Amino acid sequence: xxxxxxxxxxxxxxxxxxxxxxxxxxxxxxxxxxxxxxxxxxxxxxxxxxxxxxxxxxxxxxxxxxxxxxxxxxxxxxxxxxxxxxxxxxxxxxxxxxxxxxxxxxxxxxxx
Amino acid sequence: xxxxxxxxxxxxxxxxxxxxxxxxxxxxxxxxxxxxxxxxxxxxxxxxxxxxxxxxxxxxxxxxxxxxxxxxxxxxxxxxxxxxxxxxxxxxxxxxxxxxxxxxxxxxxxx
Numbered sequence: 001x002x003x004x005x006x007x008x009x010x011x012x013x014x015x016x017x018x019x020x021x022x023x024x025x026x027x028x029x030x031x032x033x034x035x036x037x038x039x040x041x042x043x044x045x046x047x048x049x050x051x052x053x054x055x056x057x058x059x060x061x062x063x064x065x066x067x068x069x070x071x072x073x074x075x076x077x078x079x080x081x082x083x084x085x086x087x088x089x090x091x092x093x094x095x096x097x098x099x100x101x102x103x104x105x106x107x108x109x110x111x112x
Numbered sequence: 113x114x115x116x117x118x119x120x121x122x123x124x125x126x127x128x129x130x131x132x133x134x135x136x137x138x139x140x141x142x143x144x145x146x147x148x149x150x151x152x153x154x155x156x157x158x159x160x161x162x163x164x165x166x167x168x169x170x171x172x173x174x175x176x177x178x179x180x181x182x183x184x185x186x187x188x189x190x191x192x193x194x195x196x197x198x199x200x201x202x203x204x205x206x207x208x209x210x211x212x213x214x215x216x217x218x219x220x221x222x223x
Contacts, residue, residue, distance in 0.1 A: 042213035
């Protein structure tokens with residue numbers, strides 16, 4: 001059953017805490033993306049990776065970090081430096097240039 | 113930087129009505145995407161097009177490259193079409209195949 005899984009579905013963060021959002025895919029896609037969605041706003045790109053062991057900053061990378069040690073996995077860490085982390089986070093993949101992007105189910109992050 | 117504008121922001125229709133959502137962009141693109149976001153948050157890609165017209169079931173997407181404009185049409189709308197529809201574009205030679213997204217159009221189809 002091919003697809004993208006994100007976990008957890010809901011995540012709560014305390015002040016000053018780092019949290020990591022998981023994104024796993026078995027589509028064998030090279031490129032992976034992390035987006036943030038705030039209510040009433042369009043999706044914004046946080047980080048993307050076109051190949052293992054390489055990633056690039058998107059439009060709103062400050063306060064976030066990523067790694068791409070395996071093709072299947074692209075975890076996103078929301079650090080304590082991200083002062084407004086409450087949002088819906090979506091992971092996506094694509095097979096190549098000008099190919100359709102496939103989205104995971106998302107993780108909703110809330111600050112306690 | 114390309115701007116992607118959608119209209120309307122919100123749309124309410126009666127079941128069976130024909131629905132049109134518009135998308136305009138400011139610079140040359142290599143592809144235009146239409147996405148559907150369900151109330152639970154999941155996003156599904158509906159169309160990717162760079163010219164002309166595509167049809168899938170009751171959904172039709174068109175693009176006019178000269179006018180930098182695309183439309184998504186829903187024929188014989190049904191309550192299950194209620195969702196947020198998002199337009200996104202890939203700019204020509206964009207690094208990493210990055211998408212730029214519009215703000216979305218929230219569609220409610222009443223029975």
